[in-house]
Amino acid sequence: MNDVLDYLKTNQPRFVEELCELLRFPSISAQPQHKKDLRACAAWLVQHCRRIGLNAELCPTPGHPIVLARTPRRAGVRPHYLVYGHYDVQPPEPFDLWNSPPFEPTIRGRQLFARGAADNKGQFFAHLKAVEAYLKTSTSLPCDLTFVLEGEEETGSASLTPFLRAHRRELRCDGVVISDTGIPKKNLPALTYALRGIAALEVTLRGPSRDLHSGLFGGSVENPAMALSQLLAKLRDAKGRVTIPGFYEDVVALTPLERKQLRRLPGTEKSYRRFLGVPQLYGEKGFASTERTTARPTFEINGLTSGYQGEGGKTIVPAWARAKITMRLVANQQPEKIMKATVAWLRQLCPPTVHIEISAGHGAPPYLIEPTGAQVQAALRALRTAFRYEPVLIREGGSIPIVSDFKRILGVDTLLLGLALPNDNIHSPNEKFDLDCFTAGQRMSALLWPELAKTE
Amino acid sequence: MNDVLDYLKTNQPRFVEELCELLRFPSISAQPQHKKDLRACAAWLVQHCRRIGLNAELCPTPGHPIVLARTPRRAGVRPHYLVYGHYDVQPPEPFDLWNSPPFEPTIRGRQLFARGAADNKGQFFAHLKAVEAYLKTSTSLPCDLTFVLEGEEETGSASLTPFLRAHRRELRCDGVVISDTGIPKKNLPALTYALRGIAALEVTLRGPSRDLHSGLFGGSVENPAMALSQLLAKLRDAKGRVTIPGFYEDVVALTPLERKQLRRLPGTEKSYRRFLGVPQLYGEKGFASTERTTARPTFEINGLTSGYQGEGGKTIVPAWARAKITMRLVANQQPEKIMKATVAWLRQLCPPTVHIEISAGHGAPPYLIEPTGAQVQAALRALRTAFRYEPVLIREGGSIPIVSDFKRILGVDTLLLGLALPNDNIHSPNEKFDLDCFTAGQRMSALLWPELAKTE
Numbered sequence: 001m002n003d004v005l006d007y008l009k010t011n012q013p014r015f016v017e018e019l020c021e022l023l024r025f026p027s028i029s030a031q032p033q034h035k036k037d038l039r040a041c042a043a044w045l046v047q048h049c050r051r052i053g054l055n056a057e058l059c060p061t062p063g064h065p066i067v068l069a070r071t072p073r074r075a076g077v078r079p080h081y082l083v084y085g086h087y088d089v090q091p092p093e094p095f096d097l098w099n100s101p102p103f104e105p106t107i108r109g110r111q112l113f114a115r116g117a118a119d120n121k122g123q124f125f126a127h128l129k130a131v132e133a134y135l136k137t138s139t140s141l142p143c144d145l146t147f148v149l150e151g152e153e154e155t156g157s158a159s160l161t162p163f164l165r166a167h168r169r170e171l172r173c174d175g176v177v178i179s180d181t182g183i184p185k186k187n188l189p190a191l192t193y194a195l196r197g198i199a200a201l202e203v204t205l206r207g208p209s210r211d212l213h214s215g216l217f218g219g220s221v222e223n224p225a226m227a228l229s230q231l232l233a234k235l236r237d238a239k240g241r242v243t244i245p246g247f248y249e250d251v252v253a254l255t256p257l258e259r260k261q262l263r264r265l266p267g268t269e270k271s272y273r274r275f276l277g278v279p280q281l282y283g284e285k286g287f288a289s290t291e292r293t294t295a296r297p298t299f300e301i302n303g304l305t306s307g308y309q310g311e312g313g314k315t316i317v318p319a320w321a322r323a324k325i326t327m328r329l330v331a332n333q334q335p336e337k338i339m340k341a342t343v344a345w346l347r348q349l350c351p352p353t354v355h356i357e358i359s360a361g362h363g364a365p366p367y368l369i370e371p372t373g374a375q376v377q378a379a380l381r382a383l384r385t386a387f388r389y390e391p392v393l394i395r396e397g398g399s400i401p402i403v404s405d406f407k408r409i410l411g412v413d414t415l416l417l418g419l420a421l422p423n424d425n426i427h428s429p430n431e432k433f434d435l436d437c438f439t440a441g442q443r444m445s446a447l448l449w450p451e452l453a454k455t456e
Numbered sequence: 457m458n459d460v461l462d463y464l465k466t467n468q469p470r471f472v473e474e475l476c477e478l479l480r481f482p483s484i485s486a487q488p489q490h491k492k493d494l495r496a497c498a499a500w501l502v503q504h505c506r507r508i509g510l511n512a513e514l515c516p517t518p519g520h521p522i523v524l525a526r527t528p529r530r531a532g533v534r535p536h537y538l539v540y541g542h543y544d545v546q547p548p549e550p551f552d553l554w555n556s557p558p559f560e561p562t563i564r565g566r567q568l569f570a571r572g573a574a575d576n577k578g579q580f581f582a583h584l585k586a587v588e589a590y591l592k593t594s595t596s597l598p599c600d601l602t603f604v605l606e607g608e609e610e611t612g613s614a615s616l617t618p619f620l621r622a623h624r625r626e627l628r629c630d631g632v633v634i635s636d637t638g639i640p641k642k643n644l645p646a647l648t649y650a651l652r653g654i655a656a657l658e659v660t661l662r663g664p665s666r667d668l669h670s671g672l673f674g675g676s677v678e679n680p681a682m683a684l685s686q687l688l689a690k691l692r693d694a695k696g697r698v699t700i701p702g703f704y705e706d707v708v709a710l711t712p713l714e715r716k717q718l719r720r721l722p723g724t725e726k727s728y729r730r731f732l733g734v735p736q737l738y739g740e741k742g743f744a745s746t747e748r749t750t751a752r753p754t755f756e757i758n759g760l761t762s763g764y765q766g767e768g769g770k771t772i773v774p775a776w777a778r779a780k781i782t783m784r785l786v787a788n789q790q791p792e793k794i795m796k797a798t799v800a801w802l803r804q805l806c807p808p809t810v811h812i813e814i815s816a817g818h819g820a821p822p823y824l825i826e827p828t829g830a831q832v833q834a835a836l837r838a839l840r841t842a843f844r845y846e847p848v849l850i851r852e853g854g855s856i857p858i859v860s861d862f863k864r865i866l867g868v869d870t871l872l873l874g875l876a877l878p879n880d881n882i883h884s885p886n887e888k889f890d891l892d893c894f895t896a897g898q899r900m901s902a903l904l905w906p907e908l909a910k911t912e
Contacts, residue, residue: 209733215854233689277665398671
């Protein structure tokens, strides 16, 4: 292992140069004119993976290609892990807000500025460099590894699910490792052990067959915008709890260990309130903000539409009113069950003066890996040694659909071992990656495989 | 009087021809390319008024000209009434829905089809023909009359208020007569004795300083769309009453006479429900639809706007949510007082988790002329004789701002003596005017002046 760590230490300058090379590809998956750049970037990765000793291939998809790169297989002998990453990036616009061009990687201090530096090229590249260290120092890799690097993450990973299905056999593994999340600060490495799920729907209340003159007809007919307001108002009680019957039934309560971990996160309620720009924080009574955003389910109105929205006024009773809604779910809520309960509740509450239409949108289950489990403990050990700080266990409030895909299709858990800092400007101008996180990430990856092998 | 009525009877074919001439002007005030047509129409009216014996002049305004036409003045000797009308018309689009071209007047049966036939050329022309009958038969007119015919009614009458102010002295009068409303059916002539007023406002709730990721932040911060829903929901109670303190304080209750009149209106709740296309009617408990739309004040949401409104979904906690609101007011509610009470109530109900912004829009007082007053009784007698049916007293739910202007600037009441039928397609394709209403209107006008003179 010392050879591996020494190799990593010695080769940092070259690794940074190589990462810069990778960052020069404008692999913007959302912009069709960059299709060739995505292909070139994927081809570069295949070549690079081969050079460091992996069996790599470019797998075409209906969208952008997927790079599949494997350590020499010793299947059945050692545990097999997937490392997932994505080489596509967010659009860089607006260009004028960048201090250096987004596809001309620039180092200022220990920060490497470029679109995709943190999200996600720098993060998965750290794993590649760790494997290179094993292979180039002829150190025995305690696990078989397969890298799955896709080019459509920023546009919804449309090709990944069918790809996983089609390659289910050869991708059979003991777990997935993804570095595509964040850590609270440089001296607080983290493992994300929970994500919230989601259930989306749209509810429309229809009243009169057309917008009515509010003078001639107002007062004799239900106003769909008022009906919608009164309907939505009933979905949340005075304690900030969602009123849908059974909504909290399957929610797993936070353990004392988890609450203790949450208290280790930096920041105060006051600084958080200022950051959000709200007059005061608000949420379910009895929970802190860190709990409300990660361990508790929510009912959010994402949009309201009814009647006239232009300048000035229009004296109408609108024909209809609509709300877009998403609910964030936590373990062990099931999107289908929650959706069913929500639809039933909305129908029950809807007055007979309007017609209700509900269209269900996408759903994704919440994700929770036991924080006391062997793989998590192994990863924490690797993090601790690599970063030289005690790692924290965190939950994230968002959803990462591919994690559910790995669970559903391959039947395995994912270890989310992010390397990005809160100020890395992901999806924003001046995206950057901290080179200390890059090197710590390489060490973490190198240390992770023996730790995971021990759990077998 | 018999000479006058005979003259009217004898000259119907010519009157219709003249009206057709007037209807050929495409005097569409909303469309700048028709500016010349409005001027030509006004000039034609001036010539026509002079031909029938009135002193007429074209009064330029910053917008379209106003036609002022007077009977020879015998000021101080007889009562003086204004007759208001407007020669501008609504745009005729969509053309393809017209069975005959909108500016080529076409008679089918007793219906004269043309844009502006009922709204308002045909209606004020009936009054002109009645005056012509007096002047051409050398019958003494019991009242002095001044016609005020404007060209901007369909675009908001912007020039009328300053015109009334500037001509306040010469327009000093005992009342205003307007035929620009409707009657329930041909055998049910009507006098509109009440209009609702209005108070408009816009309320915006602001939460976080920008739209927030509902996964990362949802649950820890008030959702302005939910706050708005819960705020608006509290504005109406379970009995359909507006909860604003003091809202009903100044509302004048319907008298038994008025309720009796309302019960004379045709139509059933069932046919009304079908006409509106609603699953069921709804309104303030204890009142019929005819009362709810005319004699009771309302609180209507005209529009809701918040967050994402496009296709699909966007997982955000919106930064703000907005409602456009109008309240219809009835005598003796005062827009200023109601607005003040509403703003105070909204502020009181608003939770501390969001900032509230309220911007007051336009206001107009309700209008009510005592149905037992002398002028109304005089008009009812004229209606009864002219139509040969017992007229009904009706309230209209909308607002006619010029009526308030006449009251405020000239200090006089307005008699609303409409001649349009519900199926006259006002503002729609195939607008028409019933020639029976045209002739009855002429008789009504001829009979009205002696009846009004008697009230002095």
